[in-house]
Amino acid sequence: MQKTSSRLLALLSLLQTHRDWPGGDLARRLDVTSRTVRRDIDRLRDLGYPITTVKGPAGGYRLEAGTRLPPLLFDDGQAVALAVALQTAATGTAVAEDAARALATLSQVMPPRLRHRIDLLRVTAVRPPATGDTAEVDPQVLMELSRVIHARQELRFDHTPAPGTTTGALRRVQPHHLVTWRHRWYLVAFDLDREDWRTFRVDRIRPRTPTGPRFTPRELPGGDVSTYITSRFRGNDGTTTDWPCRGEVILHLPASDIAPFTQDAIIEELGPQRCRLTLGSWSWTGLAATLGHFDTDITVVGPPQLATAFADLAARYTRAADPAGEAVGDLSRLAEAAPGQ
Structure with a gap:
């Protein structure tokens, strides 16, 4: 049988995982008698844990919310998860300072072996650069x-x-x-x-x-x-996670160079310097612009709307680079001749 202190911690851990616990189930999980469970429940109540008795054929116990915060118990996995959450979840709100203080308090009461694990797991939540339309979220509004x-x-x-x-x-x-x-x-x-x-x-x-x-x-x-x-x-009506525009191209780059920058794309290696890429976007123009970021030769496999978007972008970029308009005529004819018009 476990020592009383260890058994109380095990009992408290069980009570925190479910709303209701039949007394018989607790006794079996702890390998003690129902009478021992009743005594341990009374000890936890004396420590400030609001545990109520659940009436019914089997009887049981419930850990309720109290008027004050009693000592909390976390297993190793819960403690690590809580530390990671406190380091990352408060980004963009006014409670970031409170989260940092809570993490410091949690670290102080951790056993050395857990504190060492948390110290090794340093997570920095990087906020996006300010764009002029960002603002802190008021926690009172969230509540x-x-x-x-x-x-x-x-x-x-x-x-x-x-x-x-x-x-x-x-x-x-x-x-x-x-x-x-x-x-x-x-x-x-x-x-x-x-x-x-x-x-x-x-x-x-x-x-x-x-x-x-x-x-x-x-x-x-x-x-x-x-x-x-x-x-x-992604520009849809809320019923599907598919991109509204999805196209297929061949890029003259190794698949390994493309993979880190394509997220949910489908990549097929065709050789040491060629790969087939299927990618989605919210618009055909947006998709063509995204593919242009790879800075390599592109062969459009389909659909025709993607080829048209490339032609439109080519004409638009040429106008930007050639304000006099000397080359616009040729590219306009290219756009008109592109498939899907």
Whole structure:
């Protein structure tokens, strides 16, 4: 049988993993009698852990939220995961300093072997360079949005204008999800005035009070928030994660040189200096411009719209390089003759 102190830690760890634990299950997991479990539960209560007894045929126990924070117990994996989360999850919010202080507190109470692992695992969350339209997210706004999402209450808020625009707008929505995408926070909501789904930058949201009536949640396009968000930021209608434009080319570079920069592309090696690349983008012009970044000869396999986009870009770039327009005529004829016109 385990020593009492070790058994109490094991019991507390079990109580933290499930909402309800039948007494018999706890006794079997700890290899003790039900009477010993009852005594250990009383010891944990004396230490400040709010454990209630669950009534029923088998009886059981539940670890509730209390009025104060008692000592917490994490296994090795949980402690490492928490440290990594504190180093990365607060990027772009005003709680970054609190997260750093929480990590320092956690490190102080870790056993030396775990503290050494955390010290080796230094993660730096790099924020994107400032673009003029970035702002810290107010944690109070995050809390209010979380509250109305949980309560299923309609929300009114002022959406401050984006750079380059002059006026904001009052929006009335049914809020559904808070998400992060590429270091920014967004609210996914159904816009009641536009009768369609929208995503809103949280740093531009200023909630109004009081909130509106409760609502029955609608089904999100695509079935889940991950599909919806990925689809919308790829230029689709929210129901599919496929790129709306996908083309195939042959590049005169080794596949190994291309692979680190293509993310979800399909690459086929054709030889030491050639590869076939299938890549997607939100538009044909965007796809052609992306392929031009590889700075090599390109052969378009298909579809015709991609060849047309290359011709259009060629004419556009020539106009930029030749303001006098001496070469525009030839390239205009090339664009007109490109497949898919």
